[in-house]
Structures are given as structure tokens and as C-alpha cells.
Amino acid sequence: MRRSTRLVRQSSETFSSRSPVKSESPEEPTESIPKIRKKGITSASNSDAYESSTDQEIKPTTKKRKTSHPAKRSNGNAAALSHLFADGLVSPNSPLPCTLPRRQHSLTYHRPLLLDQATGRASLLTWFDSVTETRGMPWRKPWIDPASVSSPAELRSMLKRRAYEVWISEIMLQQTRVAVVIDYWNRWMAKWPTIHELAAADPEDVLAMWRGLGYYSRATRIHEAAKLVCGDPSLQGLLPQDVVELERKVPGVGRYTAGAISAIVFGRAAPMVDGNVLRVLSRQLGVLGDVKADKKVIDALWAAADALVKAVAKDVGESDEGGDFQESNRPGRWGQALMELGSTVCTPKPNCGTCPITATCRAYAEGLEFSSKKGMPTEDSCIVDIEDSCSLCKSYEEHAVQDEEDEKIVAKLSSKKSSAGGNKKQASLQSFFFAQSQSKKPNKKATSSSEPDATVLEVIVNHARKFPVKVIKKAVREEETIVCAIRRKGDSQFLIQRRPEKGLLAGLWEFPSYILPDTNDSTAKARKGEAAKFVKGLLESEKGLKHVGELGSVPWLFSHLRLTMHVHLFELDDRGNSGAPSNGAMGRKSRWSGDVDAESMGTGMRKCWTLVKESTE
CATH class of the missing domain: 3.90.79.10 (Nucleoside Triphosphate Pyrophosphohydrolase)
Known part of the structure; x- marks a missing residue:
């Protein structure tokens, strides 16, 4: 007999496949050989086909045991994520929000609602277009559409400079606030307007220009990379378009910076995932995990980001025979929108009242459910096989640490309840959950479609800020x-x-x-x-x-x-x-x-x- 536990039914049966589309593994992103849709413009990626592969560590086996092997578990997890985020799956009945405090759910709970709701994707892009100039970032410029430039030489020159500008801005923005970077970026571009001028610069001048930004090895790597890109006969100063090629050929460029250059400059459907985006996706997907150190969680969020940017690119056109999506400004806008949202709205303590995509946010829905229901599903609701339970999330009861904000929320909710004839005092968040579970009468006045009042919004914000899991910092x-x-x-x-x-x-x-x-x-x-x-x-x-x-x-x-x-x-x-x-x-x-x-x-x-x-x- 299969072991089972009492969980809310959210298994993979929720989704049905319209077409058996094979999805790429999040640990092994497949990028097509880059190309610019104009004649006469080449880069190393045009002439050199590069095929990525995943290195696997093979450990010697001393004794056969009847236990699961890490490699098999990893492959199983990758396959599950590949299926979860695959194009062609539909969610006719999205799983209901998790009930607190146990938050029991299956892996399918984490399929992004944005993936199946084009209106949600459009809402985020519309919001971003309305705020893109608010913080005055000089490196944010309109996308260069290759079809709008008649001369291949002129197009190459424009892309060369644009890629250089984006590259420098992304490196500077690592670990540094936007307000600080703006002045540094302007002075840098005034001194070295092109990658060729940077390549010819004195190393001491480069370090001097970087003074105050910290992490000085970044400046050294930028300078070395500029010399390599300019000296490469196949690149001649033009950064590669393809993510894999960027990581392989440009020192100091990781998958985030590579994705930013590929999407923003060349219109490729490449994910851009920084710390802000990890936080946004953790809340959107309802993943209560460690986004800094848990590789399984990080891989899942990167895989989700990859699926989302491809969905955004596909919103305006189908992919070609090689699997490439038509280049457009949408991937770059989408990636920057997620980053902007995480930087200004979906911050560690979010401003959920102004978020344009609360309708697709799992954390928001859970907070709303908690605040608007006096009862929880009964014990006999449904049963889910333990094999279907989520392996990404931490225990809510163990990792959603109670603090002063929780105590304030409990006091307000308890005050509301006492005015309706309930107990006058709740000792803790856990005791409030317990008190909830004793009642089976839902609050019919509150609905998910109504605008939350101030108290309800405070409950939602307090719940959302628990995502992702807060990691205790090591002593300095x-x-x-x-x-x-x-x-x-x-x-x-x-x-x-x-x-x-x-x-x-x-x-x-x-x-x-x-x-x-x-x-x-x-x-x-x-x-x-x-x-x-x-x-x-x-x-x-x-x-x-x-x-x-x-x-x-x-x-x-x-x-x-x-x-x-x-x-x-x-x-x-x-x-x-x-x-x-x-x-x-x-x-x-x-x-x-x-x-x-x-x-x-x-x-x-x-x-x-x-x-x-x-x-x-």
C-alpha cells in the first residue's frame, strides 16, 4: 500500500498537456547559435557553434545500497521542473492558496500563474513602461531593432556601443545602489565612450575611475575582458549575443549579466535573474526556500524565469524552425521589469498595495486567505500521495520566524475577532492559527476580488515578507x-x-x-x-x-x-x-x-x- 499523508490535493493531475513539448533542463540551458538578422554583421558566435554540456561529478561507489543516489535525485528534480514549466501545459483549475501554518502542497503548486496568464504578463510590462524613466537610469535606452537600420556597418556599430553600455552598467550595479552607479556610469562613459577606448586605457586609470565602487577586481576583469573582445578577430569589439558564448568568452560575465546583455541589447529570450528577481519569483511561485544557498531552489527559480521570458517572447510571435524566438524588445523589458519590481515594490518588506501582479502572486493569495477566513479546510478535505509533496519549500512552522511584526498582526486580528465575540487575546501567531482551525465558518464578507482594507493588506505584506526564507547571517x-x-x-x-x-x-x-x-x-x-x-x-x-x-x-x-x-x-x-x-x-x-x-x-x-x-x- 502506498504511503500517503493528508494534504490538500494539488498533484500533477491538475495540469493536462496539450502537446508533448520537450523542455530544457534548468541546469542545462540550451541557447541557439546567435545571429543578427542583418547581412554583413558577424561575431564569434556567428562562426563558432558552441554546444554546452553539464559536467557531472562521478563519485566512487564502495558498496551498493538500496538508497536513492544524489545524482538520480538531481536528475529527477530537473525532470520534474522541466515538466512543471513546460510550454503546452495548462492549469484549468489552479491549486488553491496553501493554508497556514502547515502550507502543505505539491510541486505543481509552484507553476507560475504568470505562465498561463498573458494578461498578467501584459500588466507587468505596462507597469514597467510607466516607471522606466522614474529613476533616471542613463543606460536604459530604446531597443535597437535591426530591421530599422539599413546599413549593416551602422547596425554593428550601434550594437557594439549598446552592448558595451549595458555590460558596464550591469557590472557596476552588482552590490551597488542605482543612485550611486548613475554618476559613476556617466563619468565612465564620458572617459571611455567605446569598448575600444577602454581596451586601450591604462590599468591605473581604470582602477582610479572605479574608486569608491568596491570589489575592485571587477574593474580589472572589465579591462581585461575589453582587451580580449577587441583583440578577438571574430568579435572585433562586439560582445557575443548568445548567453553561453558571453559566459565562455568574456571574463567576469556570469549567467545573469550574460542574460541581461542578450535580452536587453539583442532581444533574445534569455532570463535575467538577480537577487531582486529571486525574491519576486519566490513570492510569485510561493517558494519558501533559501534563494542564496539552496541550489535546488535557485535552479527552480531560474527555470521558471527561463520559461516566463520565453512565454513573453512568444506573445508576439512563434519560434522559427531552429527554436529561436523572434528578437524584440519584450525580453529586455520583461527582465528589467522584474528587477525594477523587486527593487522598488517587491522589496524585503513589500508594498503589495501598489504591485501590478498581485493576481498571480502565491504569497499574496496565501496572506489574503489567512486574513479573510476564520475557518480552514477540515481534516478530511483530501489526500495526496507523499511522493507528490513539494521538495522545494522549508517548513513554514520552523522557518517563518515570528517577530514584532507578527505580534502586531496577531493583536489586530485578535482585536477584530474579540469585537465579534471571540477571545480577547491571542498569545502568538501559532495560537492564532490554532484558534482559526477550531472554527469552520468562513468569512463571507471578504472575497479575493475585493480590495483589501488596511489591516488585511498589512497581514498580506507581513506574510509576503517571509518569502524567501531569511538566512541567519554569519558573524562578521x-x-x-x-x-x-x-x-x-x-x-x-x-x-x-x-x-x-x-x-x-x-x-x-x-x-x-x-x-x-x-x-x-x-x-x-x-x-x-x-x-x-x-x-x-x-x-x-x-x-x-x-x-x-x-x-x-x-x-x-x-x-x-x-x-x-x-x-x-x-x-x-x-x-x-x-x-x-x-x-x-x-x-x-x-x-x-x-x-x-x-x-x-x-x-x-x-x-x-x-x-x-x-x-x-
Whole structure:
């Protein structure tokens, strides 16, 4: 007898297939060989067919056991997602919203309602068109329709510049707010309007231009990539159109940036999934999972995004014989719409009252169901085989952590109930759920089609913000460093060192610095001794080197590190001592600088320089 559990019936039988369409695996996106629908325009992707494959780790088997293997489970999950998001499936009766707190449902619950509702897709695009210029992003420009440009050479030139603009904007926007990026992007484009001019730039100038954006290795990779793209005889400065080719040939370009360039610039049906989009899709699909670390959840949301952008592209035309959809502005608008929605409306604490696609949002529907029903389905509702239950979602009871917002919601709902003759107080969200389950009379006044009042909307928002699962952040590591500014008396120049080309603040210049051991007692006297020992190895001779004092401490916070920099000033009497840097000085390039302000330094080190300047002027 098959084991079963009492679940709300939402199995795969809900969907019926109109045509057996084979869908691509989310772990193995299939991109067609790129092409521009104009004669005379080529790129590497025109001449080189590239076929992607999925590398699988094969682990040695020591003993056969009657248990499921990870590879088989992974393949099974990919197949299930492929079927779930396949074109040709219809949902005549969409599964009802999950009832809280158990949220029991099958995998088919997560088929995007947007996938089967063209009106919902149109609503999001219409909303995006109305707000696209609100934040004044200079890189947002009309799509270049190849059919509107008669000259192949002119079209190539236009696409080359447009792809470059989008590429730079997407890299800058990683981990950086739009308001900050706008000024950096404008200054970058004013200095290097084309990818060829960037390729010819001095590396120091590129790092200097990037100063303040952080993650400096991005600037180095951009510069290296520009030189590669311009030097490639088949590309000649034009970024590839195809996602796979972009990832393969352009250093620093991952699947998100590749999707953005392919969709926005070339009109390809490629998914664009950043952190904002993962949050939007988590709520739209009702996936209560970890979108940062759970590969199964991430793959599912990417697969959903891929299916959605193809549906959007198909809304204006069928695919050709090769499976390619006709290029248009729709994929780019769609991807940017999802990102804009996640950035401005569907934020960590969403503004559901202004969202254009609440009709297709699972999280919204669940919140509405919770707020508008006093009773829940009885225990005998229906039964679903345990094999059909969802494997993506975390337990709501374990992972939807109760906080102050929950307590406020419970108080308001309890107040409403008490005014109707119910209990005057509910101790917690869980006790409120329990109280709900005891009543079997639904609230007939509230319907899903009516506009929610303020209290109901607050309940919906509070429920939606639980998606995706909040991950407890790791404690930020703390570190102390000694920063030694050595000033040469004769010409007032300072000794600087270049950081390694990989790692934190890669390739930037700094005053020689030394990480204090965790066991240090961090007293001024101890730090002075550590600084004195450290500088002895920086110069070929320590003759005439004098410790002036500790100027102060500069705290600086990175995403993974809380750094305290103790700044020490030394002076070198260069009479009889040239101050030649030691060849073995930490294996780094060292030199004297007479214009520290012009050097490519991180923002934290620049604050150290401010202390030094104030003490030496």
C-alpha cells in the first residue's frame, strides 16, 4: 500500500498537456547559435557553434545500497521542473492558496500563474513602461531593432556601443545602489565612450575611475575582458549575443549579466535573474526556500524565469524552425521589469498595495486567505500521495520566524475577532492559527476580488515578507591591522605597496600594512612594537628611520570583515639612506609616491591617508 499523508490535493493531475513539448533542463540551458538578422554583421558566435554540456561529478561507489543516489535525485528534480514549466501545459483549475501554518502542497503548486496568464504578463510590462524613466537610469535606452537600420556597418556599430553600455552598467550595479552607479556610469562613459577606448586605457586609470565602487577586481576583469573582445578577430569589439558564448568568452560575465546583455541589447529570450528577481519569483511561485544557498531552489527559480521570458517572447510571435524566438524588445523589458519590481515594490518588506501582479502572486493569495477566513479546510478535505509533496519549500512552522511584526498582526486580528465575540487575546501567531482551525465558518464578507482594507493588506505584506526564507547571517570576522605611513624627509614622498592581483582590494595601492595576530592585546605600546618590527623589513636599510607616533584608528566595514586600521607615522632621514624598498618586502611591488591623492587606493586606506595628511601639513 502506498504511503500517503493528508494534504490538500494539488498533484500533477491538475495540469493536462496539450502537446508533448520537450523542455530544457534548468541546469542545462540550451541557447541557439546567435545571429543578427542583418547581412554583413558577424561575431564569434556567428562562426563558432558552441554546444554546452553539464559536467557531472562521478563519485566512487564502495558498496551498493538500496538508497536513492544524489545524482538520480538531481536528475529527477530537473525532470520534474522541466515538466512543471513546460510550454503546452495548462492549469484549468489552479491549486488553491496553501493554508497556514502547515502550507502543505505539491510541486505543481509552484507553476507560475504568470505562465498561463498573458494578461498578467501584459500588466507587468505596462507597469514597467510607466516607471522606466522614474529613476533616471542613463543606460536604459530604446531597443535597437535591426530591421530599422539599413546599413549593416551602422547596425554593428550601434550594437557594439549598446552592448558595451549595458555590460558596464550591469557590472557596476552588482552590490551597488542605482543612485550611486548613475554618476559613476556617466563619468565612465564620458572617459571611455567605446569598448575600444577602454581596451586601450591604462590599468591605473581604470582602477582610479572605479574608486569608491568596491570589489575592485571587477574593474580589472572589465579591462581585461575589453582587451580580449577587441583583440578577438571574430568579435572585433562586439560582445557575443548568445548567453553561453558571453559566459565562455568574456571574463567576469556570469549567467545573469550574460542574460541581461542578450535580452536587453539583442532581444533574445534569455532570463535575467538577480537577487531582486529571486525574491519576486519566490513570492510569485510561493517558494519558501533559501534563494542564496539552496541550489535546488535557485535552479527552480531560474527555470521558471527561463520559461516566463520565453512565454513573453512568444506573445508576439512563434519560434522559427531552429527554436529561436523572434528578437524584440519584450525580453529586455520583461527582465528589467522584474528587477525594477523587486527593487522598488517587491522589496524585503513589500508594498503589495501598489504591485501590478498581485493576481498571480502565491504569497499574496496565501496572506489574503489567512486574513479573510476564520475557518480552514477540515481534516478530511483530501489526500495526496507523499511522493507528490513539494521538495522545494522549508517548513513554514520552523522557518517563518515570528517577530514584532507578527505580534502586531496577531493583536489586530485578535482585536477584530474579540469585537465579534471571540477571545480577547491571542498569545502568538501559532495560537492564532490554532484558534482559526477550531472554527469552520468562513468569512463571507471578504472575497479575493475585493480590495483589501488596511489591516488585511498589512497581514498580506507581513506574510509576503517571509518569502524567501531569511538566512541567519554569519558573524562578521573582526581584524586589526597596523598601517605604516613612511615619509621621506628630503622630498616628502611616501612609501606605498601594491596589493595582490587577487583577493580583497585586488591590485590597489596602500601604505604597507600588517595584520595583527588574534592573540595581540591591542594596546598602544604593543602596537608600536609590532609596527617597529614590521617596517624593518620594508627598506634595504633602517638607518634614519624613526617612529613618530600612532595617529589614530580607522574602522572600516566590508561585507565579510570588520577591519580596524591603526595608523602609524614613520619618518626617514634620507641623508645616507636612499630609502630603497627591500626586494623581499612581502613579495609586493613597492615604490615612493609624491602624489598619494592620485594613487588608486581603497576608500578605507584613503581615510588613513587623511589622518596622515592632517599630521604632516
